[in-house]
Structures are given as structure tokens and as C-alpha cells.
Amino acid sequence: MAVAMNNTVHNEEVKQFEIWLADLGEIPEKSSVQGGVRPVLIISNDKNNRYSPLVMVSPITSSSTKARIPTHVTVNASDAGFKKDSVILFEQHFTIDKKSKLMYKLFEMPHKYENQLLRALEISTTRMFSR
Template identity: 75%
Template sequence: MAVAINNKVHNEAVKQFEIWLADLGDESKGSVQRGVRPVIIISNDKSNKFAPIVMVSPITSSSTKAKIPTHVSLKADEVGFIHDSVILFEQHLTIDKSQLIHKLVDMPVRYEDQLLRALEISTTRMFSR
């Protein structure tokens, strides 16, 4: 990846719920998503503006993923993908902005409620102690 791209992305406005292509590295273990793949930005816009890092959730085109409350299914024709895909909110991670390659698409507004719900479920304690 060229340094010019990294510097450009670091200074570019990254917004919550945009879909970017990112390099998540090669150290995959088990079902953890790695490699170059689409991700959705989940960190808030204030953090995105000032921090050198962003929080993301990976997106997979695998149709074998279980339908669980932290997944949001995406229709390919609605988001400009080749295949229907799934956002895996339970696998959110923090990456350096230099790992962002380029913006792919803005998420259609119709998905906003589903995105917020899956994000809330993935970060909320579900059971009392």
C-alpha cells in the first residue's frame, strides 16, 4: 500500500456507517475475519475526525453465517456489491486509519435502524450478574 494513500486517508473525513475497503492483516485464527475486505465504520464522527484510529466491523459475503442479532444482511443491489453480504458486528475491532484503503459506499439510510440495533446488542451486557 502506498504511503500517499495512507496519508490521504488519515486526513480524509471518515464517517460512521460508511463502507470502506480495509486491510485487516493476515493473522486469522478460527472464524476471525482478516485480509483485505469491506468494513463498516462504527466509531462516532467526533472520534473519526480527531483520532488516528477507527472502530470497524467486518463484512463477509459468506452465505453460511448464522443469522444472529449482531448480524445485518445487506442486499447486493442496494449497496453496490456483487454478492449479498453480512455485517458481523460481534467482530468489531479498532484499526489504524492507515489500514483503510478507500471508501466504497455510503450505507443506504433504510439500514440505519438495523445497524444501530446490532451495534447496541454487540456492546451491551445481555445478562445481569
């Protein structure tokens, strides 16, 4: 596991489908974009995660008001270690710098969610679902 010191990652051992705490920066008021310090799901592949200073992430929210769409994966709090049931927002995925944005690893996603995660990732990034 990477160790966070002064809010930066000093060991780039980051793996796909781990949950990390990240500082996503400030967002404008009344925005649907997720920001601030929050959990994120690492979605970039492990080869990228090992050699690149960047990782792709999807933000996670505990808001229950989010519309349920195919790019969302709902995670039960008791399954994953969250305080509340949470939703991974694959449609909001983006790239961040590991050293300046990732703070520390929270936990790994339970294996039982893997198919849902892969499906939501595919839906959010492929053209076949755009028609």
C-alpha cells in the first residue's frame, strides 16, 4: 500500500479497483461535478498505474439523490467499509496526478462488484452505448 505523507503519495503502488481518498479540488457552487476531498475508485489499468504519474479515477458520492443510470454502481456500506451506501460515478471519470491528488488507500473493492464495475466502465467509455 502506498503511504501518504503531507497529503501526497510517495509509493506509486496503486491498483485498479482500489478505493483511495483524493483531493479533487474546489468546484463551482451548484455544480454536479464532484470535488473536494472524497473517495475515488481507481479505474486505470495496473500497468498504467505502475509506470505513469497519472491515474484515471471515478468519484464516489454518498448522495442518495443521484439518478440511477447505467454508469453508476451502488455499493452497500456494509460490503465495502463506507459509512453510508455510496455510488461510483463512472460518467465523471477523469485523470489525476498520483503524487499531488491521491492521499491514501482506503480499501479494495470487494470482488463481487467486479462485473458491475467493468460493465459501468465499458458503458461510460464505448461508442456502442451512444446510439
